[in-house]
Amino acid sequence: MPLGKQWVLGWRTPVMLAITVVLAVGVVGFAVARGAAEEDETVTIVYLSSGSAEVEQAHDQKWVREFNEMQDEIYVDYQLTTWADIFDRLYADLGAGNPPDVVWYGHAQINDWMEMGILEPINDWVSQDLLDQYLDHIVDESNEIVQDGQLYGAPFTQASRAFIVRRDWFEEVGYPPEEIRTWDQFMEAAAAVYDPERGRYATTITLAEDRMVGAALHHYYAPAFGLRNAVDFRDEMRDNYIEMLTQMQELAEYMPPAQEGWTHRDSIISYTEGVVAVALQGSYFQGDLAGLAPQMAQPDVTAIMPVPTAVPGGNPHASAYTVGYSILRAAQNKEAAGRFIEFMADRDVAVEWAMNVSPHKGVTIDDRVAALGDQVRWWEEEWGALFAGGGDVDLLSIPPYSPTSEIDSVKAEVIGDLLGGRIGPEEAYDQLKERVEAIRG
């Protein structure tokens, strides 16, 4: 038999051809089946959630399933990512021309996304009834999710930031949290509670995660020193900014050196393991405390303390922001997306959200306890007392800045050098101002 013929008719050739044919049929079949599915009358929308915590996933799964079962016109395809990955995921989907319809926004995202023009105002896609449910300051013109009178997100939760402190430690050294109102008092208390022999540090800034450094400056330090936000480089505020950096450098003496390698997870553990006295956490922290250290989720151990002020005559502050749902401008099914948001952001569904406080009017502590259990009562009461502070606590909606990630990376570098003593406050200010302004153009 000639060589070539033997080769052509050998057993390998038919097998390879058969595999190729099967693959080709599979690809064509998939495309046809997909086309047929698209012709179905049910509209499918993609819901991209960043709620990767266990309670968040449970909430999403429960209510998405409920929505899919209660009607058959819209099918919600629930997809999960993390806050850290949501940018990559969203841009990849947008680049591929296949964006999700509904996406989670957070404080760090929505401003960038509005600037980029990739969000659709939700006013036209949800009812006035839903908008009327929200607390007035959320739909106010000055809120971070409102631009040109248009609302770009439907909050399902309202987060707030304050100092979470070890009441027992502070009381032990003679500084009850309720009596600490000024920055000087706080520095005294920090020095008193600092006891490295016992492994006790005053507070921490988690330097290995840029966004946490950004959040520390943005929600805590900058407003305490009278700055509008962490990128307030107005000439008249220069002294305030430098004073803030000076105080941070002094406070660094009472911080754990290991924080240079810490991420958000480590900062949580540093509090639950009894390493730091003050955690820069927000109203979502109850989930971590109750899960990791239930013995510390008690009012006699942990207290919520508004951030002390360094401004003469000023008030301590807490900051507030929301997390919720947005619709992508490139979404294929905006009407269906609006209906889904209307369902998920509704007061009766969102009241079960197991973190933070409710963004809706008329939701009482008893409503939250009925939805989530008695263990949240003390937490809700602490935050409730802080919000209703009788005018001696400022509840701030701090203007966000953009682009968040790049500016936060600069802050992490400079603040790391400042706390490490490698540069002084004035040099840190000059570096921050120059580099941040270059980024912002």
Next chain:
Amino acid sequence: MDRDHNQNSGRLRKLLTRASRSQAVVGIALLLPAFTFFAVFIIYPILHAVWLSFQDLYLMRGIDSIEPYGFGNFRRFFADPRWTLYVRNTVIWTFGSVVGEVGLGLLLALLLNRRIPFRPVWRGIVILPWLMPPVVVAIVWRWILDGEWGILNYVLMNLGIIQSRISWLTNRSTMWISILVISWWKSIPFSFVNLLAGLQMIPEELYEAAIVDGASLWHRFRMITLPLLRPVLVVVTLLMTIWRSHDFNLLWALTRGGPGGQSTTLAILSYRVGFEFYRVAYGASIGVLLMAFMLVFTGVYMRRIRLDI
């Protein structure tokens, strides 16, 4: 007779031509899927990245805002006051990793090529770190080396070797050696396996003859082992250098390029700039620079080694 012979050879030539033609057609048909895959997933992305590095694309201005930018991205990189830090870090990470991984891998291969008790068990243990995903390795080592609750500090303090805790992965003086030790631990198995295979290819008789001639252990290593292991050593070193230069997982999971950018390599910078800061084209240009550096290094290395590949 001659005519018959000519006819037969003509027929044979035709048959062979037809056979080789059909063989070529089948060969091309079978290669086509692999070639298509290669072209779509390897060649096209590389060419696209090179093209992208000469554009300006900042996602904050919109995904359609792309426009030609010439060498602007490259100028921007070299205008960054920290570019030398990023290049230095890339060099430390790449060559620090490779030197340790190949050196220690060779040492272990030499040791476990000898007849020692429980040799298969030792060989299995050496390969174990290879089985662990880089992210898991990073998480485990981060806990071991943590400055507050890391077990290494606990052990060293109890032994009286150190007096206060050290933040191994963030302290400027211990950061790189800690990172490199972890990298060696993780990657030694690759060089070990290859070098051990190379050692086993060296004929035993050569060593026996050298012993008869009175050669010392060092002379046997230098005159027999090293020259005969050279081809494997060269390939392992080259591959590991290329891999390590753009390695991302382990370093990212360990330090995320920190603290304060102090362990940021070009690979990490490329990712951060492109995917965290939305400057996609600038990120691509840093990737292209890294590729260019590695092409130059590989060319010089191959020329110096004069390896015929």
